[in-house]
Amino acid sequence: MLELHNIRKSYGTQQAVKGISFAIRAGETLGLLGPNGAGKTTTVSMIAGLIAPDSGEVKLDGRSLGGDTDPLKARIGLVPQDLALFEDLSARDNLSLFGALYGLQGAALNGATAEALSFTGLTDRAKDKVKTFSGGMKRRLNLAAALLHDPDLIILDEPTVGVDPQSRNAIFEGLEALKARGKTLLYTTHYMEEAERLCDRIVIVDHGEVIADDTVAGLTRRLPLRNVLRLELENPPPGAWAEELAALPGIVSVRLEAAVLSVGLAELGPGSAAALGWLTTRGIAIAHAHTERADLETVFLALTGRTLRDA
Ligand SMILES: Nc1ncnc2c1ncn2[C@@H]1O[C@H](COP(=O)(O)OP(=O)(O)OP(=O)(O)O)[C@@H](O)[C@H]1O
Ligand SMILES: [Mg+2]
Numbered sequence: 001m002l003e004l005h006n007i008r009k010s011y012g013t014q015q016a017v018k019g020i021s022f023a024i025r026a027g028e029t030l031g032l033l034g035p036n037g038a039g040k041t042t043t044v045s046m047i048a049g050l051i052a053p054d055s056g057e058v059k060l061d062g063r064s065l066g067g068d069t070d071p072l073k074a075r076i077g078l079v080p081q082d083l084a085l086f087e088d089l090s091a092r093d094n095l096s097l098f099g100a101l102y103g104l105q106g107a108a109l110n111g112a113t114a115e116a117l118s119f120t121g122l123t124d125r126a127k128d129k130v131k132t133f134s135g136g137m138k139r140r141l142n143l144a145a146a147l148l149h150d151p152d153l154i155i156l157d158e159p160t161v162g163v164d165p166q167s168r169n170a171i172f173e174g175l176e177a178l179k180a181r182g183k184t185l186l187y188t189t190h191y192m193e194e195a196e197r198l199c200d201r202i203v204i205v206d207h208g209e210v211i212a213d214d215t216v217a218g219l220t221r222r223l224p225l226r227n228v229l230r231l232e233l234e235n236p237p238p239g240a241w242a243e244e245l246a247a248l249p250g251i252v253s254v255r256l257e258a259a260v261l262s263v264g265l266a267e268l269g270p271g272s273a274a275a276l277g278w279l280t281t282r283g284i285a286i287a288h289a290h291t292e293r294a295d296l297e298t299v300f301l302a303l304t305g306r307t308l309r310d311a
Pocket of ligand 1: 014016038040043190
């Protein structure tokens, strides 16, 4: 549905986007992940036509996206990172204004406004001025404004930044409902757990370039270490026995801190069986055990050597 071909954008001498290419199929939810300043907002602004790329091309259904007046742009809804709302107007008046900008009027405008308010759980507060809203409610209204014209592709630029857990959940449920209706979503975030929950595929950008483009499972598979077995030991014996354990097949790493043994495994089943068997035969008792999956945060760290929350 959407294709980006080698798009570039510089601000003066600063190259914000250095040739980004990726594609999104209809109905797919793509996560665009990267740390602060990676070029996410610049990229989505070029897709939404807010800024023009220096070079490269954005295509929607095979057609090149033109300037401001291109009717293709009506198929895109953008939820901007910076709230675009009028504080002195009510929620409903804000939506009426944005709906009118999209060319809606009369009964169609009223219907779309009511639907967007209900969808984001703001019907009760429709008549209240936005300046009386919490940060989370403003974020929800910001989302409602992007849905009025029923776009096929919805671009969300960090829609949950600085929101309370209740609004975050409301936004998430809304996005899952849009997904279920077959909408195509482009979701920008630096929260790994959000991308893991919502997205079919992840594009990771860093310093204006794509460093990975894969499914969540595919990204996780790239790691030499996919699971960590954490064992609280009752009686860790002295000596260099941990090295002996690390030499077993399927075990990638072993670390002993106080009485907690962390065993990095390539495959959970065979690796944990080998580790537990080895400990048992040596009479090392286990007080508690649990496993952790390598998450996207670990993937990012493995790809870049840096953490995503670098703020
Ligand atoms: N209007 C602008 N003028 C000058 N430089 C800019 C402008 N907008 C962005 N930049 C720079 O371009 C780079 C990419 O910024 P961008 O906002 O696209 O990153 P981002 O991935 O959205 O970051 P964040 O997670 O903080 O929102 C940054 O170095 C930023 O300082
Ligand atoms: Mg941004």
